[in-house]
Amino acid sequence: MRIVPFAKEHLEPAAELLEERHRRNREAEPLLPAEVDFRAEVEALWEKDGASGVFANDGYLLGTRLDESWGPNVWIELAGHAVRRAEDVRDLYAAAAAHWVEEGRTRHYVLVPAEADLVDAWFRLGFGQQQAHGFQEVPSETEVVVPDGFEIRPPDPSDLEELVDVDLALPRHQAQSPVFSTILRDSREESREEWLKTFADTDEEILIGYRGSRPVACWSIVAADKSRHYHGLGLPAKACYLAFAVTLPEARGSGIGVALTDACFARARELGYEAMVTDWRVTNLLASRFWPKRGFRTTFLRLYRSIP
Amino acid sequence: VKIVPFAEEHLDAAAGMLAAQHSRHREAEPLLPSEVDFRGEIEALWRKDGASGAFSEDGYVLATRLDELWGPNAWVELAGHAVTDAELVRDLYAFAAERWVEEGRTRHYVYVPASDPALVDAWFRVGFGAQHAFGIRELDLPDPSIPDGVKVRLAERGDLEQLVEIGPVLNEHQAASPVFSTARAWTEEEIREDIEGDFGNDELANLVAEIDGRVVGNFVVVPIEMSGAHSGLARAPGLAHLGFAAVLPEARGSGADLALTAASFAWARERGYPAMVTDWRVTNLLSSRFWPKRGFRTSFLRLYRSIP
Numbered sequence: 001m002r003i004v005p006f007a008k009e010h011l012e013p014a015a016e017l018l019e020e021r022h023r024r025n026r027e028a029e030p031l032l033p034a035e036v037d038f039r040a041e042v043e044a045l046w047e048k049d050g051a052s053g054v055f056a057n058d059g060y061l062l063g064t065r066l067d068e069s070w071g072p073n074v075w076i077e078l079a080g081h082a083v084r085r086a087e088d089v090r091d092l093y094a095a096a097a098a099h100w101v102e103e104g105r106t107r108h109y110v111l112v113p114a115e116a117d118l119v120d121a122w123f124r125l126g127f128g129q130q131q132a133h134g135f136q137e138v139p140s141e142t143e144v145v146v147p148d149g150f151e152i153r154p155p156d157p158s159d160l161e162e163l164v165d166v167d168l169a170l171p172r173h174q175a176q177s178p179v180f181s182t183i184l185r186d187s188r189e190e191s192r193e194e195w196l197k198t199f200a201d202t203d204e205e206i207l208i209g210y211r212g213s214r215p216v217a218c219w220s221i222v223a224a225d226k227s228r229h230y231h232g233l234g235l236p237a238k239a240c241y242l243a244f245a246v247t248l249p250e251a252r253g254s255g256i257g258v259a260l261t262d263a264c265f266a267r268a269r270e271l272g273y274e275a276m277v278t279d280w281r282v283t284n285l286l287a288s289r290f291w292p293k294r295g296f297r298t299t300f301l302r303l304y305r306s307i308p
Numbered sequence: 309v310k311i312v313p314f315a316e317e318h319l320d321a322a323a324g325m326l327a328a329q330h331s332r333h334r335e336a337e338p339l340l341p342s343e344v345d346f347r348g349e350i351e352a353l354w355r356k357d358g359a360s361g362a363f364s365e366d367g368y369v370l371a372t373r374l375d376e377l378w379g380p381n382a383w384v385e386l387a388g389h390a391v392t393d394a395e396l397v398r399d400l401y402a403f404a405a406e407r408w409v410e411e412g413r414t415r416h417y418v419y420v421p422a423s424d425p426a427l428v429d430a431w432f433r434v435g436f437g438a439q440h441a442f443g444i445r446e447l448d449l450p451d452p453s454i455p456d457g458v459k460v461r462l463a464e465r466g467d468l469e470q471l472v473e474i475g476p477v478l479n480e481h482q483a484a485s486p487v488f489s490t491a492r493a494w495t496e497e498e499i500r501e502d503i504e505g506d507f508g509n510d511e512l513a514n515l516v517a518e519i520d521g522r523v524v525g526n527f528v529v530v531p532i533e534m535s536g537a538h539s540g541l542a543r544a545p546g547l548a549h550l551g552f553a554a555v556l557p558e559a560r561g562s563g564a565d566l567a568l569t570a571a572s573f574a575w576a577r578e579r580g581y582p583a584m585v586t587d588w589r590v591t592n593l594l595s596s597r598f599w600p601k602r603g604f605r606t607s608f609l610r611l612y613r614s615i616p
Contacts, residue, residue: 090593094486124591125591126590177403180409308415
C-alpha cells in the first residue's frame with residue numbers, strides 16, 4: 001500500500017471513500033442521515049488547527065486538535081477516516097501517528113462507526129473504548145410511570161442550591177473509578193452560573209425528578225444540531241439530543257431515571273422530534289448499562305489510546 | 309454484587325474460580341497446561357510487592373507491580389483474575405483500580421484468555437486496548453517453504469559481529485510507530501555478552517539466515533522453561549519457545565523470516581518438542597500479521613490502559 005501525507009488534492013477521493021463507508025453504516029443504522037456533503041465534511045477537518053494525516057488509494061486518515069483539556073491530542077473525528085478494508089486502517093494510523101508523536105501529541109482519540117471489524121482493527125492498535133453515541137427512534141407514544149413519592153416537573157429557581165448538587169453529581173461520578181475523567185466541572189459557582197443562565201433563557205427542555213420537594217435527578221433534551229457532537233454525517237433528521245442525565249447516588253435504583261427517560265421521549269414527540277441521540281462514557285458502569293437498556297443502539301464509539 | 313478488598317482468606321475460593329476459567333480456556337486451546345497449582349499461582353501473586361485487588365463470590369482481580377520501566381503500574385498477571393460472568397470483571401476492576409490510581413499507579417496491564425471474546429470485550433469496555441499476544445501451535449503441521457537464495461544454519465562464533473548488528477533491530481522497530489514501545493535499548497556490549505553466552509548451549513538453537521553470504525536474520529529457540537513470560541497458566545511443560553526473531557529491515561520480504569521459521573520448527577521437532585510458543589506486540593504490524601499466518605493461535609492477550 002502506497003501511503004502519502006494527506007493533501008488538498010485528496011479531498012475529492014477521500015469524500016468518495018467516506019461516502020462508501022457511510023453507505024455501509026446507514027445499512028446498519030437507518031437513522032444516519034441520507035444527505036451529507038462528504039467533501040465539505042472532510043474539507044472542514046482539513047482546514048482545522050493541527051490537521052494532518054495520510055492518504056492511500058483505499059483509505060485515508062485525518063486528525064485535528066482539540067483544546068488542551070484533552071491533553072496533547074490528536075482527534076480523528078467521525079469524518080476523519082474511511083477505509084475499504086478494516087485492516088488497512090492500521091497501516092494508515094502507523095504512518096500518521098509517527099508524525100503526531102513527533103509533534104508531542106501522544107493522546108489519540110478516534111470516532112469509529114460501530115462496525116465490528118473496524119472497531120477491532122483500532123483495538124489491535126492499542127485503543128480502548130471511552131465513549132459511545134447511541135441512536136433510536138422517538139416512540140409515537142410513551143407511557144410515563146413515575147415511581148411513588150416522586151414527581152417530574154421543570155426546575156424551580158427557588159431550588160437553586162439543590163439543583164447545583166444534582167448538576168455536580170455527574171462530573172463527580174465520572175471523576176471516580178473506573179472512568180477517571182479529567183473533564184471536571186465541580187465548582188459550585190460555575191454550576192450556579194449555568195443554572196441562572198438556564199433560568200433566564202435556554203434552548204433546552206429540562207425535566208427534574210423531585211422526591212418530595214427535593215430535586216434528585218435531572219434530564220434534558222435539546223435539538224441535536226445544537227450539540228458539537230452531532231453534525232454532518234452523525235446528525236439524524238429531526239433529532240433531539242438527550243444531553244444531560246444524572247441521578248443523585250441516594251436516588252439511584254428508584255426508577256426515577258427510567259421515568260425521566262420516558263418523559264423525555266414523550267416531550268420529544270410533542271415537540272415533533274422523530275429521533276433521539278445520546279452519549280455516555282463506556283467506562284461509566286451505570287450509564288453504559290442503562291442507555292442500551294433504554295433502546296439506544298450504539299452507532300459510533302470514541303476510542304482512546306495514550307502513548308505510553 | 310458485594311465486592312471486598314482481596315484478602316488471604318480468598319485464596320482458596322479464587323483458586324477454584326481460576327481453575328474453572330482455565331478449564332474453559334483449555335477446551336478452546338488444548339495445548340495449555342493441564343496440571344496447574346492454581347492456589348500456588350495466586351498465592352505467589354498475593355505475596356508480591358504492591359499486591360492488591362478485589363474479590364466477590366463470582367470473581368476476583370488481583371494486581372501486582374513490575375519495575376518502573378513499565379511506568380507507575382498495576383499488573384494483572386495470567387493468574388490475576390477469573391470471573392464466572394465476563395461483565396463482572398468491570399465491577400471488580402472499578403473497585404480495585406480506585407486504590408491503584410490513589411497510589412499513583414496509572415498504567416494498567418492485564419493478561420486475558422484470548423479464547424473468551426466476552427471477557428476481552430469487557431476489558432475493552434473499561435478502556436483497555438490490545439498490546440501483546442501469546443501464540444501457540446503444534447509442530448506436526450507443514451512447514452513454510454524455504455525460498456531460493458536463503459540459507460539457514462546454526463550460528464557460529466564467526467557470526468558474532470553480524471549478530472550484534474541484528475540484535476537491536478527488534479527494539480528499534482518497536483520503538484517506532486505504531487508500537488511506540490518504551491522498552492530499554494540494550495547496549496552493544498550487553499547484546500554481545502548475551503549472544504556469546506548462548507554459544508555452546510545445546511539446549512537452544514541460535515539460527516541465522518544468510519543471503520549472499522551475509523547474515524540477515526536471527527531466530528532463537530529455547531525450552532519454554534527458559535521463558536520468563538510463558539509461565540504458570542501459559543507453560544505446558546516440554547514445549548519449545550521461539551524467544552527472539554529479527555530480520556534486518558533491508559532483508560524483509562526476502563523470505564529470510566519464512567526460512568528461519570521453517571528451520572525453527574524443524575529444529576524443535578527433531579528434538580521431540582510437540583509444540584511451540586511465541587509472543588508478539590499486537591501493535592507491531594509486521595509480527596502481528598506474520599505469526600498468525602505461521603499457524604500460531606493467540607492464547608493470551610495482554611491489554612493496556614493508561615489513565616489518562
